[in-house]
Amino acid sequence: MLVCDGLSALPDAVANVWPQTVVQRCVVHLIRQSLRYASRRDWPEVAADLKPVYTAVNEVQARERLDEFDAKWGHKYGSIATVWQRAWSEFVPFLAFPDSIREVVYTTNSIESPQRSIPPGRHRLRTLPQRTGSAQEDLPGHPRSRPLRMRTQALEQQVEGSAERVRPALRRPPYRRTGIDQSDQPKTTRPKGLKTPKS
Incomplete structure (x- = not known):
């Protein structure tokens, strides 16, 4: 029913x-x-x-x-x-x-x-469930579910490990001094057959 x-x-x-x-x-x-x-x-x-x-x-x-x-x-x-x-x-x-x-x-x-009697925010899932066991064991009320603090620590370790892997790609470019660096300027090529006028 x-x-x-x-x-x-x-x-x-x-x-x-x-x-x-x-x-x-x-x-x-x-x-x-x-x-x-x-x-x-x-x-x-x-x-x-x-x-x-x-x-x-x-x-x-x-x-x-x-x-x-x-x-x-x-x-x-x-x-x-x-x-x-x-x-x-x-x-x-x-x-x-x-x-x-x-x-x-x-x-x-x-x-x-x-x-409605539950205070706002108490019933929300604060971390992603760990998929080590069955789906029922991930629920907060299950007797074999791990405490929320352990799940939070595990998630923080995963996030920190991910940050270490992507840190080299997120580095800032080297600081450039003010002024024009000739080595960075694009080189102009003169078309073939075009002669430079003599002064």
């Missing part, structure tokens, strides 16, 4: 690899997308009227609740019902599960919240 936030290419990409994957649209993202079409002062009432749609017992009841919502708000915010109708095939799969499972699969916030 794939719970996504509405990226158009993601379900197709996953279906190419795992054809039996059930795609579930994040309900929280659907609500946020719906509120974009509503005035801020109407957000509490609109959100409360959308709740019977995603808390319905089955798909039939959810469709009835959406029609009731459209009958109430369609004249003012007709685009909200359209948002749910376009995502309907990806919205209804979680309605077949009990409430204990719905709480897990109806949103992606359980993944987004820990990522």
Whole structure:
């Protein structure tokens, strides 16, 4: 089961690899997308009227609740019902599960919240992974992964070794004194058959 936030290419990409994957649209993202079409002062009432749609017992009841919502708000915010109708095939799969499972699969916030709690820069990969072992061992959370300091030192040694190899090619040209050096001037050749006039 794939719970996504509405990226158009993601379900197709996953279906190419795992054809039996059930795609579930994040309900929280659907609500946020719906509120974009509503005035801020109407957000509490609109959100409360959308709740019977995603808390319905089955798909039939959810469709009835959406029609009731459209009958109430369609004249003012007709685009909200359209948002749910376009995502309907990806919205209804979680309605077949009990409430204990719905709480897990109806949103992606359980993944987004820990990522937001990490201070900026802490989760970034600071060095290139060492390819001495498998790809899983290079990940920071793997039990056999080497400490970040050891990887940093190894990378610095590689950079220093590369600098020593290219240092001769990066040397500056020798310093030239001011003035014209006759040895550096291009030599002019006189065409054949041309005689120098006598003074």
